[in-house]
Amino acid sequence: MSVAPGWYIDPAEPETRRYWDGEGWLGAPIPADATPPEGPPPPEPVEPPSAPPAAPAPLPPAGAGRPQPPAHPPAYGSPAGPGQPGPGQYGPGQYGPGPTGFGPHGPQGPGPQAFGAPHPGWAGPPTDPRPHGLPLASFGSRLGARLIDFGIVFLLNALVNGWFVWRYLEELSPLLREAQRRVQSQERSTEPLPPPGEQSGMLLVVILLIAAALWLAYEVPSMAATGQTFGKRLTGVRAVPIEADQPLGFGRALRRWSTLGLPTLLWYCCGLGLVLQFVDAVSPLFDHPLRQALHDKRALTVVVQVPRNAPRPTPHDRADSPGDTP
Numbered sequence: 001m002s003v004a005p006g007w008y009i010d011p012a013e014p015e016t017r018r019y020w021d022g023e024g025w026l027g028a029p030i031p032a033d034a035t036p037p038e039g040p041p042p043p044e045p046v047e048p049p050s051a052p053p054a055a056p057a058p059l060p061p062a063g064a065g066r067p068q069p070p071a072h073p074p075a076y077g078s079p080a081g082p083g084q085p086g087p088g089q090y091g092p093g094q095y096g097p098g099p100t101g102f103g104p105h106g107p108q109g110p111g112p113q114a115f116g117a118p119h120p121g122w123a124g125p126p127t128d129p130r131p132h133g134l135p136l137a138s139f140g141s142r143l144g145a146r147l148i149d150f151g152i153v154f155l156l157n158a159l160v161n162g163w164f165v166w167r168y169l170e171e172l173s174p175l176l177r178e179a180q181r182r183v184q185s186q187e188r189s190t191e192p193l194p195p196p197g198e199q200s201g202m203l204l205v206v207i208l209l210i211a212a213a214l215w216l217a218y219e220v221p222s223m224a225a226t227g228q229t230f231g232k233r234l235t236g237v238r239a240v241p242i243e244a245d246q247p248l249g250f251g252r253a254l255r256r257w258s259t260l261g262l263p264t265l266l267w268y269c270c271g272l273g274l275v276l277q278f279v280d281a282v283s284p285l286f287d288h289p290l291r292q293a294l295h296d297k298r299a300l301t302v303v304v305q306v307p308r309n310a311p312r313p314t315p316h317d318r319a320d321s322p323g324d325t326p
Contacts, residue, residue, distance in 0.1 A: 003022070003243065003300060005021050005022045005040070006020060008242075008243040011129050011130065011132060012130065014130075015031070017034065017036060019036070129289050131245075131290070132244070135304065138305070141305065142235075142237060142293075143281075145234065145237055149232075153211075153215050156214045157214055161214075164203055164207050164210065165207060167199070168207060171199055174194045174196070175193050175195070178193050178194055179193055212265055215257075216257060219253075219261070223256065224249055224253035225247060227239045227240055236308065237303050238303070238306045239303050241300060242301065242302055248301065252299045259280060259298045260293075280293055281293070284296075
């Protein structure tokens, strides 16, 4: 899911604002406090190519009554004459054929730079982006926050969901006891194990629904207001929209949670939901340069490291803050 075209704060330079065309930055930056124009910036003027110097006219042969016409410049690919630049010999700012195309930086000139991409004149690897002037959160900090939150949600399930889990185990007890007896006696029987109780399927659905509801109630309101759960506050990380440092709002927080939380209901299908959640959890390790998980990409958020003494963002009065609409 890509960010809609428009004028946004440049995460690499928070003091400036640039136009995002859906694939990259376009045009020159403007001050962050300036009012952006309607639509994309006007195209930058292109310097007309300078004509190569004409070859000097050869001197007329001795004894000739009239001068010879000037020789034509050599075609591209042929050896250059005296005083003429050959392929790849044009100076800075000059247009001409070269190893990368025709123009100062290739066929299209310098293009928009993506997050973390090096400047064309810089040497070395690209630097890590700093959305809104804040460093990206490490995977270890994010994992620690998620484990703390899972521990809290597990305790809530032990209180609310405990009776349903006990009833579910009671429905499975004949199957579990028979399996344990065969293992202890080393019996190699071909008879099938006794089926679970009739209410086991319904109890499992109820358990998963309650677990997903408790997780939603714990995470979504706090993420909508401050971008932090209890675990994120302890590890010093926060989720913010890509385009502005502001609260997520309920709509964006719900989209972010649903990508990771709703697969809980698919645990009923041979653990398929657990596989999807594992893939989502490790996806920041393979995303560059913003280290976004799949739920971050859907909600257009990024997780940053917050200084210890930084003020907490002020929640908006309405349910959907400006962070809900990119």
